[in-house]
Amino acid sequence: MAENTVKKEILLPSERKMSRKERRQYTLHEMKRNYMCYIMLAPFMLLFLVFTIIPVIMSLPMGFTDFDMASLPKFVGFQNFYTMFLEDDVFIKSIRTTLIFAIFTGPLSYAMSFLLAWLINELHPTLKTLFTLIFYAPSMAGNIYFVWQLIFSGDQYGYLNAFLMELGFTSSAIQWLTDGNYVLPCVIVVQLWVSMGAGFLAMRAGFQGIDKSMYEAGAIEGIKNRWQELIYITIPAMGPSLMFAAVMQIVSAFTVDIVGRMLAGFPSTDYKVHTIMTHAFDYGWVRYEMGYSSAVCFVLFVVMLVCNKLVSKLLGKYVD
Amino acid sequence: MKKNKKNLKPSELAALQAEENAAALEALRKRREKEHKKMLRSKGSNKRVGKSWKNDIGIFLLLTFMGLFMIFPIYLAVVNSIKPVQEVFLMPPKLYAMDPTLNNFQDLFKIANNSWVPFSRNVFNSIMVTVVATVFHVLFASTAAFVLSKCRFPGNALLNEIVVIALLFNSTVLYIMQYMVMATLGMINTYSALILPIIATSMGLYLMRQSMTTIPDAMIEAAKVDGAGLLRICWGIVMPNCKPALMTIIIFEFQTSWNQAGGGLVYDEALKTIPVVVQQIAAAGIARQGAIAASAVVLMIPPLLVFVLAQRNVMETMAHAGMKD
Numbered sequence: 086m087a088e089n090t091v092k093k094e095i096l097l098p099s100e101r102k103m104s105r106k107e108r109r110q111y112t113l114h115e116m117k118r119n120y121m122c123y124i125m126l127a128p129f130m131l132l133f134l135v136f137t138i139i140p141v142i143m144s145l146p147m148g149f150t151d152f153d154m155a156s157l158p159k160f161v162g163f164q165n166f167y168t169m170f171l172e173d174d175v176f177i178k179s180i181r182t183t184l185i186f187a188i189f190t191g192p193l194s195y196a197m198s199f200l201l202a203w204l205i206n207e208l209h210p211t212l213k214t215l216f217t218l219i220f221y222a223p224s225m226a227g228n229i230y231f232v233w234q235l236i237f238s239g240d241q242y243g244y245l246n247a248f249l250m251e252l253g254f255t256s257s258a259i260q261w262l263t264d265g266n267y268v269l270p271c272v273i274v275v276q277l278w279v280s281m282g283a284g285f286l287a288m289r290a291g292f293q294g295i296d297k298s299m300y301e302a303g304a305i306e307g308i309k310n311r312w313q314e315l316i317y318i319t320i321p322a323m324g325p326s327l328m329f330a331a332v333m334q335i336v337s338a339f340t341v342d343i344v345g346r347m348l349a350g351f352p353s354t355d356y357k358v359h360t361i362m363t364h365a366f367d368y369g370w371v372r373y374e375m376g377y378s379s380a381v382c383f384v385l386f387v388v389m390l391v392c393n394k395l396v397s398k399l400l401g402k403y404v405d
Numbered sequence: 406m407k408k409n410k411k412n413l414k415p416s417e418l419a420a421l422q423a424e425e426n427a428a429a430l431e432a433l434r435k436r437r438e439k440e441h442k443k444m445l446r447s448k449g450s451n452k453r454v455g456k457s458w459k460n461d462i463g464i465f466l467l468l469t470f471m472g473l474f475m476i477f478p479i480y481l482a483v484v485n486s487i488k489p490v491q492e493v494f495l496m497p498p499k500l501y502a503m504d505p506t507l508n509n510f511q512d513l514f515k516i517a518n519n520s521w522v523p524f525s526r527n528v529f530n531s532i533m534v535t536v537v538a539t540v541f542h543v544l545f546a547s548t549a550a551f552v553l554s555k556c557r558f559p560g561n562a563l564l565n566e567i568v569v570i571a572l573l574f575n576s577t578v579l580y581i582m583q584y585m586v587m588a589t590l591g592m593i594n595t596y597s598a599l600i601l602p603i604i605a606t607s608m609g610l611y612l613m614r615q616s617m618t619t620i621p622d623a624m625i626e627a628a629k630v631d632g633a634g635l636l637r638i639c640w641g642i643v644m645p646n647c648k649p650a651l652m653t654i655i656i657f658e659f660q661t662s663w664n665q666a667g668g669g670l671v672y673d674e675a676l677k678t679i680p681v682v683v684q685q686i687a688a689a690g691i692a693r694q695g696a697i698a699a700s701a702v703v704l705m706i707p708p709l710l711v712f713v714l715a716q717r718n719v720m721e722t723m724a725h726a727g728m729k730d
Contacts, residue, residue: 382575
């Protein structure tokens with residue numbers, strides 16, 4: 086109770102109770118006073134509006150239509166969503182696959198990014214650059230998946246098969262990418278390989294941005310080991326970078342698609358690596374049922390929004 | 406002890422407190438001396454607690470082990486690009502090239518040059534698009550990020566929310582809608598179709614914003630009192646303190662614009678960038694295996710250079726930065 090009253094006193098005028106007219110006048114006044122802010126925002130926000138916001142707003146209602154790109158979209162209500170959850174078996178199966186991928190490339194890869202970024206930070210500066218480069222290189226290499234095709238190739242030319250046969254683990258070549266038992270783990274490995282991306286680099290930047298004198302101050306204040314240093318100084322200081330990395334990780338974890346399609350072919354054996362995003366690709370660019378495809382994407386978007394809210398709750402005490 | 410405190414008179418309490426303070430100060434002095442001795446023993450600038458060369462070697466070995474897994478496929482790509490054709494289909498496959506050759510690279514440039522426009526034109530397009538997009542994205546997004554993170558004005562919270570939501574949105578129809586917008590603006594088959602959408606991505610903005618929130622408000626207030634305008638504060642004071650994030654968005658942006666295929670946005674041969682040309686070459690199939698490997702290696706080099714330069718810059722500046730509060 087006491088806390089509440091204190092809080093009210095330090096509220097800004099914009100948050101105090103006002104009549105509608107007062108509020109409008111106040112907003113106008115604030116806008117005029119801060120006109121410089123809008124000028125500085127304008128160049129970016131104008132482009133952002135035209136090339137991102139408007140297309141997003143145009144795409145949102147597409148999930149409720151029947152749209153084949155040849156004729157105009159036709160409004161069908163919730164039809165697409167009924168079909169998706171009640172009749173589309175492949176979609177239900179893809180939810181499971183997506184969740185498996187999301188667990189590996191989400192929390193696991195996030196923890197790994199943080200651990201690696203932290204360990205790298207403890208090294209000599211030249212080694213820092215070298216190791217950051219090594220771990221980020223797969224994300225930089227673009228479409229280098231063909232190398233993994235060479236490694237996992239199903240005949241004796243494949244590196245993995247040749248290696249295993251030479252050591253005598255197996256006598257015949259294993260069909261890594263077409264055998265339903267192996268294809269999912271293989272694609273997960275490759276997905277983990279490319280997952281040290283934007284989030285990892287942002288975490289490295291976060292570590293580099295920490296004021297070194299804080300560690301010295303910490304040492305004087307009685308911090309005994311690196312573990313305490315991590316909990317009490319490092320994580321609070323780089324909370325915002327952690328949040329950024331979390332958002333990037335959510336996006337990449339739920340939109341796993343291309344790696345599976347490139348390696349296992351499309352459609353993959355028994356739909357083993359068929360994710361929700363692959364499903365959307367299937368309906369969008371193979372069958373040209375854009376309405377259904379964007380309904381699938383819409384479901385995914387909602388899931389990602391919820392995840393984002395959860396994560397920002399979790400990291401809440403470190404962010405702002 | 407605590408119960409006693411309540412019964413004491415104010416004067417006695419003060420005396421007790423002074424005693425406690427003196428004891429604490431003495432302990433701190435001793436600890437500092439110990440730290441100092443440790444510092445002297447450990448040589449160099451090792452000012453951190455719990456740091457030892459044993460730990461460092463352990464970390465180094467662990468990272469090297471994991472790093473080998475990361476770098477191995479890239480190593481294979483490079484090796485494959487310098488293998489002559491007969492070695493690519495050797496049984497069992499070799500991890501090195503027995504007879505390294507640059508034929509694949511020569512082939513790549515020969516094929517690229519045989520198209521309708523000289524390859525130098527594509528190189529120029531790529532560099533132009535990448536440089537313009539990177540420079541303007543960094544300028545615009547950083548300025549906007551500063552305003553979003555450090556200024557209070559009507560609409561701030563809403564804009565911040567929109568930036569994150571736009572990052573999460575992903576749909577197959579999004580590209581169609583973007584195409585429609587660009588077509589309406591008459592931008593198809595121009596440089597601006599390749600440049601403007603990339604400037605308008607919100608990832609760099611979001612990273613910059615997150616990084617700027619760690620800058621203390623007091624620093625900005627001080628600058629305001631000294632009469633600096635918002636633009637001056639942004640580029641003169643806040644940006645130099647966000648160097649790691651700045652370098653990171655330069656890397657991201659360079660990479661995105663360099664690798665973008667621009668599928669369908671430009672169809673004029675004279676406007677196509679290197680990745681598009683490479684795709685066309687790769688479309689010829691298995692006969693060009695070597696050329697594909699070579700092109701992957703060539704395409705990787707510019708982002709790699711930018712990465713190393715940017716990271717070195719961070720190291721140099723952060724070595725004597727840290728004047729945040």
